[in-house]
Structures are given as structure tokens and as C-alpha cells.
Amino acid sequence: MTWSCDAVAVIMADAENAKALSGLLNGIAQSRYYGNLEITEELLKTELYSELPLQEFKALHDKMQGIIKSIASADMDLNQIEAFLTAQTKKQGGITAEQSVVIAKFWKNHKKKIRESLINQTRWENQLKNLKWRVDVKSQSKHSDQVNSAAAIVEMEIGTKDKQSEFLCLELNEAKLNEMLKKLNEVEESLAALTQIS
Template identity: 45%
Template structure:
């Protein structure tokens, strides 16, 4: 009986290592993790086609779990449902155990990677603005006819210095910007 448990634990560890490799390639952009490396180190006894099918299956399951950012209860329900499927789509007890262990330990790292990928770059780091009014103009001075809004945007990418963009708006241009922002807000409210 103990020998069966040892073999089962070894299988769960190999599947966990496969998930780790798949995760490093998918979510952490580690180009050194190749299919040949994973197969050669973890499942050398499997023919290439069988290994590719196993890797694809585990990758698809991991993607589903990661996209849904499953909590432990959701994960258990998901794996139970996958275990009830028939044929090659069914998740074995070893696969479910490996997925559960992996997700408990790596959920935060995978989530951070997905969040980092979903951010627009460069991102808005800061915004400052002011309105300048023209003082009484002397004779023959042809200055601006009304107030000017000056907007400074601080843009940057992760771990890089910021870039600054300064925009100037007269009253008409500022009204256009405000109207567009109101349109965007209405559209978002309608879709929510």
C-alpha cells in the first residue's frame, strides 16, 4: 500500500513540475522552458504526441483557473466537475491534486503577471492642471481672448523614468474635451 502512495505522490510532483514549467512559459515569459525540456526532464517515457496532449490539457486547465482567478472553493468545484467528464477530457485524481497544490502556492504570482499584462503602457502616473487668466492687456496687445487651461500629464512605463506632456486648451477646446469625457461616461454607464 505504501508503494502505491509513493508512486501517486511522485506522479503528483511530476505534474506539479509540468504546471510550473507551463506557468513560467505562459505567465513569466521564460523562453528557456521548451516542450523538449519539460518532456525530457519530467516524462521521458511518454511519446511526443502523448506528452503534447498532456501538456495541452494541463495548460488549458491552468488557463481556465487563472482567467477565473478561482478561490479554493471554486477550484474544488471546477476540478470535481472536470473529474466527472468521460474519456481524455477527464481530470484524474493526480492531475486534480497537482492543480490544487500548484494553484494554492502560485495563484498570487500568476495573478500579478496577468494584471501586469493587462495594463496599458505607458501608464498615467500623474496629472496636474491650472487655469491661466490674461491680465488686462495694453493697447495693441493681441493676447489670448480668454482663459487658458494648462494640463501636464506624467506618463511612464514600469521601472522607467517618466515623460511629461503639456497640453494647452482655450475655452472652446476645453469644452470639447469635457463633452467627450461626458460622452464616454454615459457610454460606460449604459453598458454597466
Template identity: 40%
Template sequence: MAANAKNISALLTGLAKRNYYNEPEYTDDFLKSQIFPDLSDEDYATLLKRCANYMKNLVSADMDFNQLEAFLTSQMKRREAAMTEEEAIAYRKFWKVHKNKIHDTLVSKTNWNNSLKKVSWRIDVKSQSKSAENINEPSAIVELQIENPEESQKTEVVQFEMDESRLAHVLQNMKDIEDQIVQYCQQ
């Protein structure tokens, strides 16, 4: 099975386009006819399975370049069906070009929950209340715009009111979150 680095790289790119970039026209038969027309069907199926498995390992582990080197080295040292140096070069080049794009594609596909689009709030003074002692007390009126990524034209608005103690609690929680983010970023 003589496959050079250029052909392996082309096969990996075709597999990435089909599996991650939503381009279904890159079928197995199309890739074989364009990249490996002289390879037997059996050898091509073996090569295709091997490339797909290696790519799946790279993507599922979201390997950085040190992990990639360790992975490729271990594959080249295998006794059976060891990876050649030329194939390893193709994987290095492929992963350098496609790592971030594949990662971003997978993240965008998994973001299927609603997301917070906008937060706005203001402080008002209560002019009506069940008890007279709550009149003229400050309260926060909060408005959240929530968007479903699958229905980007549809935005849901949620409004609610908070008293001073509840607002203080929410602001403290937001401060705690901010502190954790800052602490994480400084590590």
C-alpha cells in the first residue's frame, strides 16, 4: 500500500470535509477515484479505515501538538501496521491546518441550548405594593433576551423584578464568577 504524504493529506482533508465541514459530496468512492484510482478496493478500504480511526483519535482527544507527536511516535513504533514517517508528516500538516477549524465546528454543533443574547436592567422605586412599608423601596427590573441558536430569528424576552436583598445576592454571585474566571485566566 504505497501512499505518499500528499495523497494521505488529500484523503484526510476529504474525510474532514465530509465528517466535520458538512460537505457530503466527498464520498468514499469519490475520494478513491480522485486520490487513489490505482489502489485496489481492499487496500483502499484498509487505508480509509486506518485514516478515519487516526483522525477520530486526534479529534476526540483534541490533541495539542505535543500530544500529536507522542501519538504519531507510538504509531510508528507499532509492530503491526506501523505508520510510516511520510504518513506522520501528512498527519502533522493536516492537524496543523485543520485542528482549530474542526474544533470550532464541533463546538458550534454542540451549542444547541438557548443562549443569553442581552441583559438589561434598571432601578425603579415601587409605587404600589400590598403593604405600605414596601412603597418607595428600590427594586431592580431585569430583562433577559434569550436566543435559540437553531431559530436565530426568534428571541424570547424574560422580565422580572428583584428587591434590594435579592439584587445584592445576584451581584455577589456574579462577582464570585468573575473572580473565578480571573483566577483561572491567571493560571
């Protein structure tokens, strides 16, 4: 099978377009979701689309950024993204089938990391980083009635990604543990009732 020069040129152009679009999508992810402030629109234009007029590049950049935002905010799975991208290819002023393939591949590779980034961006309070628990039996105590009684020891690591963690250690006897479990059940029932209402 022999290829004409025109066919080879078309294949090469398609490969270059896919590579540039992949770079653009990665650049948008870097600047918008991964916090890399060195990646700017100007840099992406210069490195990937130097031949494209500024207005056309801006339109392409904004379109791709909007598509990634829609996909990320909906946390689309592979079936949802396929349906979404198919709809985008049929929409006037939408995307091409080739762009659809590149976007789907990009999302498959970046979904988990972008989702984690979005979750971390919405946290402003401390979070529970680690929890360990065990049951100990007291062998010594100031009060003889507490010897050989069981105690639950709960160790929690609390903090944010940027700060040093704090550690909290709780010792609960059987009565306190039962009281805590009762309160947790009440919270669970309240949350279940709220989710059924909405």
C-alpha cells in the first residue's frame, strides 16, 4: 500500500493538531487545577499555537476550559463523557470528532487527580487524616474497682495538607463508648432524614 504525499501530510497535520490540543488541555489542568502559576495563556499560545491568531486561540482556550470545567464539575465517568462529547460534536460551534478523542483520553488520564484537586480546594477546615483504635485492659489504677476494666483507646490525626498535624487521644470506658455510639447513631439518623427530604 502506497500513500500519496497529500494523505501523509493530512495524517501528519492531524497528529500535530492532536498533540497541540493535548498540550493545551494539560496546560489548562496545570494552571487551573494543579496550581502551577507558571502556565499562562500566553505561554500556551506561544508554545502550542504560535501560528494561530490571538482571537482564535482565545476562543479555543476558553472552549476547552469550559469543556473541562463541565466534565470535572459533573465528575463524569467514561459513559457520561462519551455522551457529552458526542453532543458537543453535533452542536454548532462545538468540537470536532478528533478533538473529542483527545479530550476523552485527557479525562481518562486526569480524572482522579482533578477530582482530588477540586476536593482539596473546597476544604478550609481541618480533616481527619488517620484514625487508630484499640481496646486495652487496665492492669493498674488508683481505684481498685477500675483494675481489669476494658477501655477503648482512640487516636486521631487531625490537620490540613499545608499544616503540621495535631494528634488527639481519647480513652473511653464502656459507658462513655456506648454514649458516643448512641450520639453517632442519632447523627446518622438525622443525616439520613435530611437526605430523604431533599
